[in-house]
Amino acid sequence: MEETKKTRIAAVADIHVKESDKGKWVNCFKEASKQADVMLICGDLTDTGDEAEAQILAEELKACTIPVVGVLGNHDYEKGRHKLIRQIVQNENVHILNGESIVIANIGFAGVKGFGGGFDNHMLSMFGEGAMKAFVQEAVDEALHLDRALARLDAEYANIKKIAVLHYSPIKATVVGEPEPIFPFLGCSRLAEPLTRRQVVAAFHGHAHVGTLEGEAAGGVKVFNVAKPILVKAGYTLPFYMFEV
Numbered sequence: 001m002e003e004t005k006k007t008r009i010a011a012v013a014d015i016h017v018k019e020s021d022k023g024k025w026v027n028c029f030k031e032a033s034k035q036a037d038v039m040l041i042c043g044d045l046t047d048t049g050d051e052a053e054a055q056i057l058a059e060e061l062k063a064c065t066i067p068v069v070g071v072l073g074n075h076d077y078e079k080g081r082h083k084l085i086r087q088i089v090q091n092e093n094v095h096i097l098n099g100e101s102i103v104i105a106n107i108g109f110a111g112v113k114g115f116g117g118g119f120d121n122h123m124l125s126m127f128g129e130g131a132m133k134a135f136v137q138e139a140v141d142e143a144l145h146l147d148r149a150l151a152r153l154d155a156e157y158a159n160i161k162k163i164a165v166l167h168y169s170p171i172k173a174t175v176v177g178e179p180e181p182i183f184p185f186l187g188c189s190r191l192a193e194p195l196t197r198r199q200v201v202a203a204f205h206g207h208a209h210v211g212t213l214e215g216e217a218a219g220g221v222k223v224f225n226v227a228k229p230i231l232v233k234a235g236y237t238l239p240f241y242m243f244e245v
């Protein structure tokens, strides 16, 4: 692949669009379209997982003239209408990934929601009651889907630069700031294994609203928690984080 100019990525998570949010995101999406080549929205697109909220977001996203790559978050699952929400938001310019990947501006984006399970030596293991095993299995499955999406990019495009789009955190460092007892529900180290193995450049996530903006997974993989409240607190008024690959 010939050396091309850098790709500018604007990223935000946890926008939690409500029915009363009509017009709230137009300026953000317009500005992102001027400043970036691609926009990431890392889950919790809607506040209560309602299709009316997804309709509002779909309208707001018309202001976004650059490609949008996103994943759903736990809030989008709240009413069991996540498939409908994905359908409403998705179009030829908006790609909501669930174990898939897409190439935009020579960068490969792989997306999964992810799940909880905890971090490092405090990660939950597959033991005990069925409910606990199902909890652990969800994180295992999400990590496998992420790995497969990244592997497919490698197989189809030699030496492609890869970005991961998640909702849950793959590392502990970017949830720090949240109460420690809830860390197991904010992300899981299992999500970090594919990032390191497939030499991902950077991973973007949200979900931990009062976590930490920047961290790093093994192998030098940059990790950014771009939850909107974190960006606002850090002074990003629009709000989106800018990253160049």
Ligand SMILES: [Fe+2]
Binding pocket: 014, 016, 044, 073, 075, 206, 207, 209
């Ligand atoms: Fe959220």
Ligand SMILES: [Fe+2]
Binding pocket: 044, 073, 074, 075, 167, 206, 207, 208
């Ligand atoms: Fe969330």
